[in-house]
Every structure is written in C-alpha cells, then in structure tokens.
Amino acid sequence: MAVSQVVIFSLLALVGISSFLVMIGMYQKTEQVYDHALSVYRGLLLDAAQTSIHIMKVSVSAASLYVTVGNNGSVSLYQFPKFAVVVEYYANISGVAALSLSLYVYTAGTPSAYQWTSATGELFSGRSATFLIGLPYPPYALSQATVVIATNFGPEAVWSGTV
C-alpha cells in the first residue's frame, strides 16, 4: 500500500473515532442532566402522593386563629416557611365587617398580624398540630371564614365555616 493511502486512511480513522467519542460524550452529558431532573421529578411526585392533611378544628380568640391540622399522610411536615397559608374572613374594624383576604407568612416566634406559626412544632405523620395565625383584626362575630393551608409538597386543606 502506498504511503499516501496509509496516511489518508489513518487520518480518516482518527477523525471518525474522534467524532464518535465526542458524540458519546454529548450523549452521556445529556443523559446525566435528564437523569438528575427525572429523579427530582419522581421525588416531587412521590412527596406529593405521600402528603395529605386536613383541618380538624378552627377556633378564635381575639385576633388569634387556632387551626388544628391533622397529618394523615405518610411523611412528616416541617418545612413551614414553604407552606402557603391564606385566610379570608370578615374583620371587625370598629364594629364594621370588612372582608380581609391575605397570605400569611411563617414565623418561628409568636405571630403578629399576617404571620403564623406551628404552636406544637413538626407535624408528624398520623399526628396533629395546632397552627396559630395572627389576624390583623378580630373576626366579626359569627361571620364566614375560609382557611387554606397548602403544604410545601402541594397537597392542601381548605376549611370554610363560621368564626
């Protein structure tokens, strides 16, 4: 075989093998990115499927709302800052009922207006906890209210009634 043929075939082989290796590298990188995303996605779905809460009791004392929440899921809930707590109620402002709808922010300490906390700490699976919500004004007597508690995994509990 002539020298030129050997050189050309060698170079062609080199280019072919390099291209193949580059493509394998790209495929593996993509696979890693997708694998990571899929495992996160599966985790999110699993957490949501294993989470279930319900509101057992709601009571009020002045401008504090006590909400007893039951956890009938199989995971304990403790990432309270990632919860969404919404309260819609009629506030008693100088004897006049005014509709109040707001998102309440989690605090680890005693809640002031527009804040809430878990008075009994972590919400273990199969147990209940009391959430203390600081309302901006006391509720108007015997008025309708709605409390929404959405967990960090998605499932939520909604309570509607008279406070």
Next chain:
Amino acid sequence: MPGEAISEAILVIAGVVMIGILAGAIYVSLSYIGSAVDSSSLMGSQRLMTQVQVAFATNTTSTTVYVYLQNIGEEPVYNVPQGTLYFGPEGEEQPVGYGVTAPAWTSNALLLNPGYTATITLTLSQPLSKGSYYTVMYVTQNGVSTEYTFQVI
C-alpha cells in the same frame, strides 16, 4: 523513481488538506448539534423540575380576583409576568394581559423561588356573575401549567 516520490508527496499533501477540511466541517456540525442538544436537555430538565399550583383563588369584589400561586417545584419560576394567565367562566377561559388596564393582572413577585407564594391580582372589565364557576390558569414561560376553579359568592 523521483517522479513517483513527488506524486506520493503531492497525494499525501492533498489528502491531508482534504481531511483537514472534512474534520473542520465535522467539528462545526458537532458544535452546532452539541449546543442544540445541551439547550434542549437543559430546558427539558428545567421543565421537569418546575411545578406550580394555585393554592387558592377567589374574588373580593365583582371585578377583582386574587390568585395565590405557589412554587412547589425545585426550580425557580423566572419572570412571573412573562407567564400567561387565562381567566373566564369554566371551559371558556381567555388569555389576560399583564398590566394595569382592565382586564389585566399584576403579580407582587417577579421571581418565584421554590417554596414561595406570589399574589396575583386580576382586575376585570366585566363583573363576575354570582353563583357561576370561573377558572384561572397560569402557564409558566417553560410551559408548566396549573389551574383552579372557584365559585363566585
């Protein structure tokens, strides 16, 4: 013999040049394919890790609706106003523009990190009809959607 050597040399040089051109073309093609595959896999994986839900939605007046949008995924929702909001009677939702002139919606958050909740205020030009069911749907920029239906009381 010297003539043969010269021909060989010319063939080698021509071959090397041609293969160089071929390698360059393959390199450029692989670069394009690589960046397209990279961005595609990144977008796909971001979409898989994005999850939002409307935790609650209700009206406070006949033309004002509040929507609480919670990020329950692992990926931030960038530029909330760039998402698309649909609203209307159940099954007849229409897109609503972001802004202040009714019908329009505004959000108190531009960036919605995992675990955070944004408040969306929807101002309507026509009053809602009492007792009817309305649906609000939010679609993120990367195509993840959530919807919520409520009854006007």
